[in-house]
Amino acid sequence: xxxxxxxxxxxxxxxxxxxxxxxxxxxxxxxxxxxxxxxxxxxxxxxxxxxxxxxxxxxxxxxxxxxxxxxxxxxxxxxxxxxxxxxxxxxxxxxxxxxxxxxxxxxxxxxxx
Amino acid sequence: xxxxxxxxxxxxxxxxxxxxxxxxxxxxxxxxxxxxxxxxxxxxxxxxxxxxxxxxxxxxxxxxxxxxxxxxxxxxxxxxxxxxxxxxxxxxxxxxxxxxxxxxxxxxxxxxxxxxxx
Numbered sequence: 588x589x590x591x592x593x594x595x596x597x598x599x600x601x602x603x604x605x606x607x608x609x610x611x612x613x614x615x616x617x618x619x620x621x622x623x624x625x626x627x628x629x630x631x632x633x634x635x636x637x638x639x640x641x642x643x644x645x646x647x648x649x650x651x652x653x654x655x656x657x658x659x660x661x662x663x664x665x666x667x668x669x670x671x672x673x674x675x676x677x678x679x680x681x682x683x684x685x686x687x688x689x690x691x692x693x694x695x696x697x698x699x700x
Numbered sequence: 701x702x703x704x705x706x707x708x709x710x711x712x713x714x715x716x717x718x719x720x721x722x723x724x725x726x727x728x729x730x731x732x733x734x735x736x737x738x739x740x741x742x743x744x745x746x747x748x749x750x751x752x753x754x755x756x757x758x759x760x761x762x763x764x765x766x767x768x769x770x771x772x773x774x775x776x777x778x779x780x781x782x783x784x785x786x787x788x789x790x791x792x793x794x795x796x797x798x799x800x801x802x803x804x805x806x807x808x809x810x811x812x813x814x815x816x817x818x
Contacts (some may be wrong), residue, residue: 621806623809629811629812630704630706630788630790630809630810630811630812631743631790631792631809632809633806633807633808633809636806674740676742680805680807687745687748687756688743688745688807690742690743691742692741692742693740693741693742695740
């Protein structure tokens with residue numbers, strides 16, 4: 588079945604540091620890939636998405652590229668802020684009849700001033 | 701507008717109580733979802749409605765009873781819950797290409813209802 592693997596956390600960075608959060612996936616067919624962010628005490632917000640190979644999703648300074656050859660969708664940001672502290676979930680959605688989301692375990696990012 | 705609203709924000713209930721969670725969206729989405737999220741875990745899918753019909757039930761205990769009265773509303777009726785059912789309950793919605801066809805579309809989540817069962 589489909590699966591998403593995220594790097595182990597938590598991750599603690601200083602403000603303005605470079606961020607990379609690794610995500611790899613296993614899926615049949617051609618899934619869409621997503622990054623969702625969950626701020627403390629809130630629901631999930633879509634951060635960015637990519638629907639086909641080599642697509643680059645970007646939002647709020649975050650970027651991720653759909654790499655079919657390495658089955659990866661790593662999240663990057665050049666300069667993190669304290670306000671980026673949250674839990675980040677990588678997810679995929681297949682194109683089958685169910686449209687189910689498969690989530691990674693999530694990773695907690697803490698950014699220090 | 702990509703807003704999904706949920707009420708109440710917080711709920712405390714005893715094991716003999718009956719309560720309901722409500723979810724609403726006005727994006728014209730025809731697929732709606734209930735998820736359960738425990739602390740420090742990803743959301744777990746419970747139910748999917750497509751065009752107001754239940755299309756997926758992930759073997760959820762019968763003490764959880766979903767209802768989709770119309771295309772904008774989704775309810776989750778709770779009865780005789782257990783303390784281990786305490787969690788954040790998230791609603792989501794998405795476009796749907798049509799019954800049985802699905803399609804990979806973005807799910808938009810509400811802020812959730814934080815439920816505590818005593």
